Amino acid sequence: MSESNLPPSQQSPPSMARRRTVEASTLGVGLVLAVLLLGLVNYFAWKYYKQFDWTSSEIYTLSEKTKNVVGSLTQPVEVVVFTGPGVAMGEQSLELLERYRALSPQLRLREVDPIKNLSEAERLLERYATHYQEGTVKVVFDNGASRRIFEEDDLAEYDYSPVQMGGPPTVTGFKGEAVFTGALVELASGERPTILFTVGHGEKKLDDFSGNGLRGVQELLGRDNVTMEEWASLGKQVPEATSLIVVAGPRGNFSAPELEAFTAYLDGGGRMLWLLDPALSAIADLQAAPLGDWLAGYGIELGEDLVVDPDQALPFFGADTFFVNAYGSHPVILPLAETQTAVILALARSVTASNDETPGRTRTELLETSSGGWGETSLERLPEVEAEETDLLGPVSLAVAVEEIAPEAGPDDGSSDSAPAGEKSAGMRMIVFGDSDFAADNQIGNQGNAALIDNAINWLLERDTLLGIPPKKPEQVRLSLTRQQLWRTYLLTALLPLLAIVAGMVVYFKRRR
Amino acid sequence: MSGILATLRRELCAYFFSPLAWALLTLLLVINGTIFALIISFLSDPRSAGGRPLDFFFSSSWVVLMFIVPLLTMRLISEERSSGSIEVLMTAAVTELQVVVGKYLAALLFYLFLWLPTLAYAAIVAGYSEIDWGTIASGYLGIFAAGAVFLAIGTLASSLARNQVVSGVITFAVVFFLFLVFGSLQSLVNSSVWKEFFAYLDVAGQMDDFARGVVDSRHLVFDLTTVIFLLFVTSRTLAAKKWR
Structure with missing residues (x-):
């Protein structure tokens, strides 16, 4: 039996030191390679990704028209979204445009918060000859030769009936896909009315x-x-x-x-x-x-x-x-x-x-x-x-x-x-x-x-309505539970931890026997 | 493979026969039940803006994850080290990687078992309104994916610390950091590239995507590769200790 095959406690000190050096080097090199591999795989995963919509109403699925339009972009289009934190329509626009970007490397998406990044926002707003109102969203499509700009009202359909009951207005439809795809079609065609x-x-x-x-x-x-x-x-x-x-x-x-x-x-x-x-x-x-x-x-x-x-x-x-x-x-x-x-x-x-x-x-x-x-x-x-x-x-x-x-x-x-x-x-x-x-x-x-x-x-x-893409209707579930139904729900919810305690006690006593 | 299965069986028995496991299940159901009851109350208010109840539930599940994961993993390897049984394990006919993977899979299976009773919430909601099972499936996939990453972090922490409490605290701190830091960094930076980079690493953001029914290949690749990397590092850590 060679010395290197012996357990560390039975090896002579010089041999042990040598073994440790080899082990440490192997470990170090292994770790470095693993980190490199991790970075490489994730870099490609980041660049080339796919999203799947598991919702039954396919609310996050882009229409075939949008896929064709975005997929066939031949020149770069910069999309700048001016928005701030907590602007719901801004978040929805960004989420939607992220999915557009996943379809084509020609689409460059840029988010600008005009409150936080004033100088960049001012420069861009001046370039686009437009203004930004705090708490809203503004989306600019620019292919260098021409551009389209959309405001919050262009993107949403609202239901104001909850306002009468003291609640906030609710978005009944998001027209972002029709609006954005329409803009890309116009920019790609080069048509200027x-x-x-x-x-x-x-x-x-x-x-x-x-x-x-x-x-x-x-x-x-x-x-x-x-x-x-x-x-x-x-x-x-x-x-x-x-x-x-x-x-x-x-x-x-x-x-x-x-x-x-x-x-x-x-x-x-x-x-x-x-x-x-x-x-x-x-x-x-x-x-x-x-x-x-x-x-x-x-x-x-x-x-x-x-x-x-x-x-x-x-x-x-x-x-x-x-x-x-x-x-x-x-x-x-x-x-x-x-x-x-x-x-x-x-x-x-x-x-x-x-x-x-x-x-x-x-x-x-x-x-x-x-x-x-x-x-x-x-x-x-x-x-x-x-x-x-x-x-x-x-x-x-x-x-x-x-x-x-x-x-x-x-x-x-x-x-x-x-x-x-x-x-x-x-x-x-x-x-x-x-x-x-x-x-x-x-x-x-x-x-x-x-x-x-x-x-x-x-x-x-006839702008923005050419594509026949219907607005996405978000699922707004309102539970109209009676007091009795609410209490029944609370009871059922409380029953689950009680069952866990009982099951634990059964296992505990069985083990003791 | 047999080494992994043997370790897995041993660890699963340890989980299910331990009173701590049932206490954990009770704690998880109390926290989740409270969150669920609050969501139902909120959505029953006619002034509320509405929304899908289980979307809210899945989005808030990170709170539970932060507490459950350290409790599940803190004893995985630390206990073996403090009791000295790690020496026996390491001289057995199993490799370090098999031990680590077996222990990790046991923690992951038990973690899934802990979430199983929450399916009752979906059944309760189905009794009152229409339910989107696709979104629920992706919500659970999100919980599974985030849990898999954090359990791997906990397994590594457990291999680094001899003391279980120290191991639990390290795991909690890292998980807490991961949940908060990348989301915050996204709102602090102005560069789109950095924003995307931090969004890629943001597990809380991932869970939001899964909760609303969007399954993104980036999240799955990130989670899978991180788990593999962390388990590899854990096995190398055990191997290194063998030679000290």
């Missing part, structure tokens, strides 16, 4: 600093990767690549050739947004004809009136400045209706959907006054007005959306698309508001005004 703002009729202007301009709208849309240009429509056809024409607060009328050009544009699936003010001689000379006649052709009646609503008038203002919180059923005003957000209008005229139904077109009234409001037609007797038989009695409609529907598709009810997923519908879309001031710089910050104009333009451009 062009919006033309008509000029030459006394319209509100994009570069007007007086407070009556559309700089606020410009900022709102600027974050959404669109091109905005002013356009003199007189004597011209609508340019080919036009995605939307906005007519904001014209004071003069449109000529017949201009209206014919608009008709041709709409017939080809064009989109128009009209923001029209009342025809008060003091402030405008926009009369019903020929514009009124032209709109009547699309089933829209433009009222020759000034809408007043004393029941909803703002304090210290006349009855012609009022808030509206009665909404129709339409994707444009759905977020406002869900969040019970009012919009504030000043000097508005009525816009009503006509009764005669033209086949293939739907008309939806979006906003209306309270039943105490009316459309005052005796404009020469302002401001002393009373509701008379000749007036349009309330509730008075203030905006109408028109949509042409392809024969095989249904109307856009917000949950489904009128066009097949991934394609824009071929039909025209138009919205006419009886007020332009709500979108002007000095009023766009009021209540839901910004959301209203933003939603209207997004609906007209």
Whole structure:
């Protein structure tokens, strides 16, 4: 038997020392190799991972569309999430985007807390020409050439009914996947919608600093990767690549050739947004004809009136400045209706959907006054007005959306698309508001005004609803247990440790025997 | 293999015939029962925002883990060392690795046995509302995975300390540290890469993912490789002591 095979106690001191050195070296090398192997395996596990959704409703499973879109990204897209601790929608967005990132190395995700990392946040917010409101989430998709920016309201659907019982509003749906995938599709396609703002009729202007301009709208849309240009429509056809024409607060009328050009544009699936003010001689000379006649052709009646609503008038203002919180059923005003957000209008005229139904077109009234409001037609007797038989009695409609529907598709009810997923519908879309001031710089910050104009333009451009990805509905279990059921639950819960004690005693006494 | 099975059988008998095991089971059921009752009361309040009861339960199970794991592992090897029976074990026809794996598997099986009665909570909830068994399965997988890592830490601590109490305190401290430190570090750093790195090591965050029904390959690989590494280090520690 060699000495090295003997137990340590029987070995001679030099041999033992040698053995110890060998053992220590082997142990050290083994440990180093094990650490390296551990690091290597985990590095690759970190880089290439897969997530499995075990929920029965597959709430954490991305749709096939999203997998295809993210998986086929060919150029890097940086996604920056501005959020803070405890912002639920921020956490959900990050969790969702983590799953996007797992599908493609081209997607780079970055989380920025503007409170903690002020300098980085300021630099990025300046680069994206946007602002951050504390306690919310803002998500930016940027591929270098263009970008899309989303706010908290763009991502969630809320149920406000618990507020009446003193509870917090609950999220009924998370639209993140539809919104984010839509943004990636847009960025990948390189499409940049062009919006033309008509000029030459006394319209509100994009570069007007007086407070009556559309700089606020410009900022709102600027974050959404669109091109905005002013356009003199007189004597011209609508340019080919036009995605939307906005007519904001014209004071003069449109000529017949201009209206014919608009008709041709709409017939080809064009989109128009009209923001029209009342025809008060003091402030405008926009009369019903020929514009009124032209709109009547699309089933829209433009009222020759000034809408007043004393029941909803703002304090210290006349009855012609009022808030509206009665909404129709339409994707444009759905977020406002869900969040019970009012919009504030000043000097508005009525816009009503006509009764005669033209086949293939739907008309939806979006906003209306309270039943105490009316459309005052005796404009020469302002401001002393009373509701008379000749007036349009309330509730008075203030905006109408028109949509042409392809024969095989249904109307856009917000949950489904009128066009097949991934394609824009071929039909025209138009919205006419009886007020332009709500979108002007000095009023766009009021209540839901910004959301209203933003939603209207997004609906007209068919953004965020192209993919047919439904919102994820979180499972919100509420246990409505009676007092008796609660006590039964407590008893059953208390019974388990008692059974453990009994089982322990049985084992103990059996062992003693 | 026979060496592992022999050690496993011996350790399991030691667990089940020890009064400490039943006291542990009672303690675990008292803590878990209290948490479960609180969750049920909270969700029965009409003002609450709602949520899945067992998601809350699984998310809060780390509190129980912190206390149970040191109690389960503190005697595994320390007891053998303080009583001197380790000498006998080491001269038997089993390798250090077989001893370590056998003891570890026994602790893991007993740990699973401790969680078994909590399935009754799922049955109780199923009586009052619809239940998502997929989420429950992933929640238990989370408890198993986190427990596996912490039991490996406890096994290593037990091999390092001769005194059982010292071994238990080391395990508790390390588990407590692991639960708190990586979550906190994530909120302290600004770099996305470091944030991801700490999230990867954050066992509490892992348990949240499992609790909501998401099974992530990163968590499973991290847990499995950490267990293998720790058991290897434990066996090497025992081997090194043999030659001192």
